[in-house]
Amino acid sequence: MQYVLKKTGVLVVTLLLISLLAFLAFQIIPADPVTKLLGTDYTPERAEALRHEMGLDRNVFVRYFDWLTGFVTGDMGDSYSYGMGVEKVLEGKGAVTAGLSLMAWLMVIAISVPLGITLARFQGGRLDRVFVAMNQVFMAIPPFFLGILFTYVFGLVLKLFVPGGFISPRESFWGFLGYLFFPALAIAIPKAAMVTKLLRSSILNQMQMDYVRTAYSRGNSRWGVLRFHVLRNAILPVVTFVAMTLADIVAGSIIVEQVFALPGLGRLLLASIGNRDYPVVQCIVVIIAFIVVFMNYLADVLTQYIDPRVRLG
């Protein structure tokens, strides 16, 4: 209980700090929402009047506190550039990013766990040697490049999907998931390569331990040792990493959404930064920060569950 309270406290403080920093960052970069709204119709008087109307002429901390009070009471404010409530702007965007990230994350697990175990099991074999050689490449390919590659190969040549033909979940849920498959794969491959490598070396590391020799001497087969003794220990660092990967994936989806023309949070975030649309940016930043901190927390809990030796407190 005490642990949960402490963690929740850390979560709240982190989110506060991050949202404050995001707010302050806009004070440093040039231009404000009025700049973009007025564009070529700008006159100093109109800008001044509009700033006053939007309350932008007040002290930055006053504005932050104002935003915070609103946010906590469930009022996320109005978007400057879209002329509607932030919740309306965000509508449907979260589902796209969540769908994409979860799918990519499940792909990472589905690829790397069996692959990592198999590679460790047949260490030094042909498959293992090929993997070790190729792994660096897969880890190094940026998702946006894979995205462009997939669009050409699977979209235009093999015609497995229609590039740019995003289907909203309101139209067809399965069509939506189908369209997300290749973007998710583009995000998943580099991460899966990392997790596979980590799992493989973690297993191989454990195989050197004394308890493994003992297990063998008790008559266990190699598979039996792996399955019942090594895996539990070897998977520990991997679980933490995999949990943290989800946070990474959410952040990484920003670029991939651009490549596949997906209307998700990432694209909205980029556009809103360009428009200096603070209310929208603040909201997305808080969502992403929440995911990162929460996944970190989840990783801790999972570690404890798998390994009771880890005491939480």
Place this chain on the structure above:
Amino acid sequence: MKDRILALATAVFMTAALLVGGGQSAFAAGSPADVNGSITVGIASDLDSSLDPHVSSSLAGTREVLFNIYEGLVKPDTQGNLVPAVAESYAVNDTADEYTFTLREGVRFHNGNEVTVGDVVYSLTRAAGLETGEPLMATLAGISAVEAPDDRTVVVTLSAPDAEFIAYMTAAVIPEGSDPADGIIGTGPFKYVSRSVQENIVLERFDDYWGEPAKSARVTFKVIEDGQTMVMSLRSGAIDMAAHLEASQVAELSGLSVLEGSMNLVQALYLNNARAPFDDIRVRQALCYAVDKQMVIDLAGDGHGTALGSSMYPAFGKYFDDALTDYYEFNIARAQELLTEAGYSAAKPLEFTIDVVAAYTPHVNTAQAVVELLRQTGMVNAKIEQMENSAWYSDVYQGRDFEATLHGMDASTLTASALLARFESSNAKNFIGFDNADYDAAYAAALATTDDAEQTAKFKECETILTESAANVYIQDLADFVVTQPNVQGYQFYPLYVMDMSTVYKTA
């Protein structure tokens, strides 16, 4: 695993092979239109604001979509004429300060109600800010009163004569008492259906339209910011058409119809006339002599584009003076001479920064070509600074804190003023700080006269002054490529930055 890589690599090479060979125009003519057709158009930027036609007019990308939904008393046609729309006819008094409109009968709003004089008076009063004192549309600031003497006539009175005023009457007519934030209702050939931020804007044919009904039943504008993704979406067939493509994007497409028009903007290296080094006319002229426009167009746009010599483009017809285009014939020796006079030499070269919005690739490419050409003089060292759109607005356009910037200026209405007003010394939009008494006089004379020939002559005089004093290094009106799937037809170019979807259709 190895095999899969090989397959992948082969596929990539195959794709590369397919990519070779540019876009050709494949126009199948004369097929009947599919009246139930649905057209998906890729647009490069999301619409701004609340789709309020009286407010959001500052963003060209928003204007071109709203053109399909809203109409004014008059509207532009493809030839650059203003034709009656919600009004059936209009008359101007001799002093050009009173415009009388007769409403067309049977014009309906998208909500089914007939347009009345009350709606027109409300719309113009709102847009001109007559009640608030704060005009929503700067072009309407000259209106002093809007009245309706009977139920088919609207009289607009101006505080000063303005012979060009009729062009501003393209301002949208909306229902009396309505606010576009609560519902988008116009009189155009399409009615608004829905919008999803960063995703799409959906329009549907308005069946009670007073004029020629739209040829397609539904139009979806799909937001695709990334240029590469736009090309992919055209190739995959996810979108039916896209406008404002560049030569390099078109080169990646084959088997689609390509139409070439012009962007209708004045692309130039805009110089800060108010500040060193460009407060010296010799330096400005030197740059004009050193930049070979045709070479720039060849380098940056594969030869597509129309060279310009002043702040006016050919689509404006009578106001355009082609004699100014080659006023500064490419002459490096003359450029060096002027630079030497101004105190520069190979040892002490002219150094300055060109600010460009990074997202506008045609401007970035042009800037690179310009820098290269200036380098040929041996006395000019320009460097490019790419910036974000908002930063450009705040620092360059509004802050006027720049030396030179490569940009395009377009016209929001079919008036010479839309392009020339900004160089009047006291104009709020005069971001280059151009200050020339002759120009101010000629411009004022042009606005004051009601005689069309004299007005045209005065505007041409303005253009000539801009050229002679080398206000900016004028380059070109960029080529505008519209690419459509082979079964999409009927697209027409306008002399303005608009996209008229009412004539576009899919063949059945």
